[in-house]
Amino acid sequence: MxxxxxxxxxxxxxxxxxxxxxxxxxxxxxxxxxxxxxxxxxxxxxxxxxxxxxxxxxxxxxxxxxxxxxxxxxxxxxxxxxxxxxxxxxxxxxxxxxxxxxxxxxxxxxxxxxxxxxxxxxxxxxxxxxxxxxxxxxxxxxxxxxxxxxxxxxxxxxxxxxxxxxxxxxxxxxxxxxxxxxxxxxxxCMHSQALMHIAIDPDKCISCMKCEDICSAKCIKVEQRLVDNSRCIRCFDCTAVCPNDAIRFQLNKDRHRRTPLLEPNA
Ligand code: SF4
Ligand code: SF4
Ligand code: SF4
Known part of the structure; x- marks a missing residue:
């Protein structure tokens, strides 16, 4: 890509x-x-x-x-x-x-x-x-x-x-x-509606910092597993450099996920 x-x-x-x-x-x-x-x-x-x-x-x-x-x-x-x-x-x-x-x-x-x-x-x-x-x-x-x-x-x-x-x-x-x-x-401004996002998989990321190092839009914060997609210019440098396939251009499948409420103790 x-x-x-x-x-x-x-x-x-x-x-x-x-x-x-x-x-x-x-x-x-x-x-x-x-x-x-x-x-x-x-x-x-x-x-x-x-x-x-x-x-x-x-x-x-x-x-x-x-x-x-x-x-x-x-x-x-x-x-x-x-x-x-x-x-x-x-x-x-x-x-x-x-x-x-x-x-x-x-x-x-x-x-x-x-x-x-x-x-x-x-x-x-x-x-x-x-x-x-x-x-x-x-x-x-x-x-x-x-x-x-x-x-x-x-x-x-x-x-x-x-x-x-x-x-x-x-x-x-x-x-x-x-x-x-x-x-x-x-x-x-349209990014929040975009079907696809650049996102970091927290389970796979090994915090090597390579993606943040190379991002010329300065929109990746590895520490928080954050990608500010409103500034991402879709250069795909980050996805190419990641050694663990942990940052990907993917369907926005988590967009509507909400943190579940804690069930009160019975
Ligand atoms: S390049 Fe991949 S493994 Fe390294 S910090 Fe970024 S997302 Fe994590
Ligand atoms: S695609 Fe380019 S601009 Fe977007 S987060 Fe990756 S390196 Fe940064
Ligand atoms: S790539 Fe062109 S249109 Fe996009 S932000 Fe830069 S100067 Fe503006």
Whole structure:
């Protein structure tokens, strides 16, 4: 599963870059990368991809973040290089911050009242588009012109955002995805309804810490056998590294289990 997701993510990144840099001159298969993105689909009012991703998230969690989003994949590349440069540095669980929900509310509010600039600077696809505008200005000139900002500033905003996201990823994993990105936060909000979860089997776990060490979303706490699935980006690094098959992507069979009440003594 992990190999398949990595392959798919790289293919989608390649296709996205072709589309961003070549526009309508890109090969037909590259066009799919744009149609597969949540935000362009929603904006074009075709809503096709958006609906598909909502359903997919309800079933499997944030697989969009593991495969299709180019900003997710470039972070994974930065994290992979960091692992090669400094293999001793491990990730550790961090509590999810509540600020991401404030960002999501601000983002949705800005869409409702028509303040487009917020989306232009924080949506992952628009970040890539802004940066690409420096080599293909025709695509974004209208976008930025619509809010009275020059293309140069838009392009600079895109490059600055990408550099900042990559530095943040180098320093501490998928931080942008788990702490800031409104799309990821929105998808994460659906996790409690997801049919499948990443979960630790407490009977099989030997507390080797390998899964927590490798989790770039910093959402595994081995000590408590906890996986925060709202932040999990379904990279499957943890399932691949576990020596005892104790952490698995599985049907949510325990979702409705309740601790039984103690029977009063007769
Ligand atoms: S959280 Fe946002 S930036 Fe990260 S992969 Fe998901 S959509 Fe892309
Ligand atoms: S890698 Fe497997 S055995 Fe090791 S701590 Fe994680 S779940 Fe437990
Ligand atoms: S819990 Fe596992 S699948 Fe989820 S982000 Fe962490 S390592 Fe990846």
């Amino acid at each position: 992990r190999s398949f997701r990595i392959m798919l993510a790289l293919v989608m990144l390649f296709a996205s870059l072709l589309w961003l840099l070549l526009g309508t001159n890109a090969p037909v298969y590259a066009v799919i990368s744009q149609h597969a993105q949540i935000i362009p689909s929603a904006i074009q009012a075709s809503l096709g991809a958006t609906v598909v991703w909502i359903v997919a998230t309800m079933l499997f969690g944030r697989i969009y973040c593991a495969t299709v989003c180019p900003v997710g994949t470039i972070q994974d590349i930065a994290i992979w290089i960091r692992r090669k440069v400094n293999p001793k540095k491990k990730f550790r669980f961090e509590e999810g911050n509540k600020f991401r929900y404030a960002v999501l509310v601000a983002y949705l509010g800005s869409l409702i009242v028509g303040i487009l600039a917020v989306g232009y600077v924080i949506e992952p696809w628009n970040i890539m588009r802004n940066a690409a505008s420096l080599v293909r200005p025709d695509d974004t000139a209208m976008t930025w012109g619509a809010i009275g900002i020059s293309l140069a500033i838009g392009g600079a905003a895109g490059i600055t955002a990408i550099v900042a996201i990559l530095i943040w990823a180098w320093l501490g994993g998928r931080n942008f995805c788990t702490a800031l990105c409104p799309i990821g936060t929105a998808l994460g």
